[in-house]
Amino acid sequence: MKWLIRIVVVLVVLIAVGLWYGWSQIDRLIKYGIETGTPPVVQTSVTVAAVKLSPFSGIGIIEGFEIGNPKGFTSPRAVRIGKAEVALDTSSVSTDKIVIKHIRIADPEINLEAGLGGTNLKHIADNAKSFASQQSTAASGNGGASAPAPADESQPKKSIKLQVDELLITGAKLSASAAGLVPGANANVTLPDIRLTNLGSGGAGISPAELTAQILSRISTEAAKASASGSLKNLLQGGGEAKLGGGALKKLLGK
Template sequence: MKKILVIVAVLAAAAIAAYFVLQNPLGRLVKLAVEEFGPEMTQAAVRVSSVNISATDGRGALSGLFLGNPKGFKSDYALKAGTVKIELEPASLAKDVVVIRRILIDAPQIGYEKAGNITNFDAIQRNVEAYLGAKGGKGEKPKQESGKRMIIDSFVIRNARVNYNDMLELKLPDIELRNVGKKTGGATSAQVVKAIIAELNTQLAIALAKAAVIGSVGGVVVGAGAALKGLFDK
């Protein structure tokens, strides 16, 4: 009788554990991957509060996305977003290349800072490139990642607000990257991050340059010229 009770207790405990683990196994794996490899790639804090993705229809979201700054920068964050919506192709989860239909980051807050001759996004971009081995020494091969690769049909950042050096705030034009990784039959996570950071870095520089021009010719953006002076000083 005791053996039967022990077996029942063990099975019950296993069932309870399985219930909590299987509630959102994909989301848990994504959260683990983001928080483990994100800091390695960017040399900055990367975390998410939670991830929920349905393996049935491929829809889900990351909540509380946070990207910190590399050493040498004072601002609290480089990017933070309340919600990141994701839509992927469920059938591709069992394949080597995962197809992500859409990633949407809506209304993120971006902290753009210059320290010395580089900005925080310059530093993050360089760190990701170094992770890939793109700027290694002569004869050094780019770092190869194991695991699944991905194709992203559409990656969108919209309604972003940018704070530059705590002196200037402006709205960043919407950004969309299409068919990321498609030409190569799939990209690694680091290659995807590199493409996103590079485009975001470019658009930030353009937006701030435009703000400087507007401020200098019409004073539409109060203090823009002074706030951006340091960005273009050599």
């Protein structure tokens, strides 16, 4: 009987060690997933300094998240988030749709740069929309009546679906410039709070690409509004509109 108890104890210890090791690596896995999965969506570089997630509470912190600028823009990055808090519903992790209770982003740095082809933020948001649309089209095609192709590595894998109950962005610091169009034209302002709710609620949820597209589109819209009014109005009136003619710069900013 003693040998049986010892075997059970050893097995329990081995399982505990295995679980501990698995959870100890989850932060690295999430960081790796963000840095490898997001660039194809936004078509520019994405880096993360650190990820810290509690497997018990489901609350995590993402630190030093940065989105680089597309080609043709001069500033080193488009968005920098010093710290974002994420709260997961841990019971949903093993289901078909992962539920995120909230994402709270405080004091992000947003660089809006206007160029002849539009703004950097609009470029990135459009890239995310295009990627999400392609994913949706591919998924619809796979649901057709045609015979399945032989299984290989090229076959599309089951996509992750998400639900975000609340996304809150507060104190976003916007730096706007049009150096390529109007040398020296730049201004700074704090954007109003951005709050999105019930993203992907009901049904199958939304893909990470669709979530990224929605967030970036909203940021781009709010940044464009701020750049054409209030304390950033001088960016448009300080020679920019005269040089480009009429409301051309406003159009570049998405107005």
